[in-house]
Amino acid sequence: MDRIFIGDAINKVGEVVLLKGWVHARRNLGKMVFFDLRDRTGLMQVVVPPKADEAALQAAKEIRPEFVVAVTGKVQARKPGSENDKLASGKVEVLAESLEIINSAKTPPFEIDNEERQANEELRLKYRYLDLRHERMTRNIKLRSDVIRYVMDYLTDRDFTYIQTPMLSKSTPEGARDYLVPSRVHRGKFFALPQSPQQYKQLLMVAGFERYFQIAPCFRDEDARADRSPGEFYQIDIEMSFVEQADILDLTETMFSSMVKKLFPKKRLTFEPWPRLKHADVMQQYGTDKPDLRKDKNNANELAFAWVTDFPLFTEQTKEDFFHGSGKSKWAPSHHMFTRPKEEDLPLLDSDPGKVRSYQHDLVLNGLEVGGGSLRIHNTAVQEKVWNLIGFSTEQKQQFAHLIEAFTYGVPPHGGIAPGLDRLVSILCGEKNIREVIAFPLTGDVRDPLMGAPAEVSAEQLEELGIKISDKSE
């Protein structure tokens, strides 16, 4: 007999089925053993009656939570009064004819079936494969997959090409600290993991793809923040050619609005269309560039999306901006250095750079920034001016020579956006902590307690790379 899922067995009253999965919870009621069987589609109550075969009775005695079992039995309606409205399968149960233990299981370090788990995060991450068995976690990860699928379908249906860009790239002073990967073949040289595919997606516009997207992993060696997972995160990375800013906003807005309606039908959009606000106005009215525009902040199902545009091109440079530029200059890009200044403000680049506004757009949801993007500079002289203003040295400019060279071969006007997948999904799933929607996140202090990463490597590996660790205590 072929194994079927619990979700399908619900509709097979009167039929004998084969189910496989994990023992979720077990109860003895007199001579009968009851347990809930769990597979990826849900829970099913299984009854092992005294008349089941000998092996089944023996197995029923032995099973404990998280044992992996196979059950053959007839699907039957539960007795009136014993139905469970909380379960999709609450009106039926399986009367076991045979029960086989496929694998036993140790007692998990925390309860899987307890919604109010008190387990601390270290333990949950160390045993993430058990933590992910929890219904809420399984649901989050599946919703994340649904969001990715929706975006993939939506954009491919609209002529976007999915293009994977390299993970092993070059360290450029782009805004954050890079993760470096030593090269064995080219001793003493390093790859950098991409902070975002920014340069590649612009190069793809030069290449003529016109509409690119990717679910892009991004790596930034920054300290963790409440709403940012340290190490790596994912962006829905989009770039388009021959577009105005409004085209990028329209596309993103219709994609996410329709996605929310399809995948999160309980959620309500506060605004349709989403408000498009100017940076100066939001700052004046709300004192923040990420205003929470929900009408009822206690309503978990309210989604207040908004756009903020017309940002100043520059902010004052701080110590954290060291990687942007010289660290000594007055200005840092408020988005990134490829963001195009507004046409009418171009003369201010020379006279009053602090007043220049840009074609940056931020996507705000319930008071959090869930994405940003811009129209890009496609004029070499303007790029040069921006670099000078952020204090780039000739060497630093030289690190982007490939992009400037590419622009000399016919660059279309282009722009894009990169909504943060993790943050967006966490808000849609009603999770405060972004790690609740990532299968294997790092801890706040940048470790993976499950794999034990980061870890030391052997002396031979270091030798091969020509690397000496000078002081481990640093």
Ligand code: ASP
């Ligand atoms: N690459 C940018 C970022 O990571 C997004 C964009 O400008 O499209 O913020």
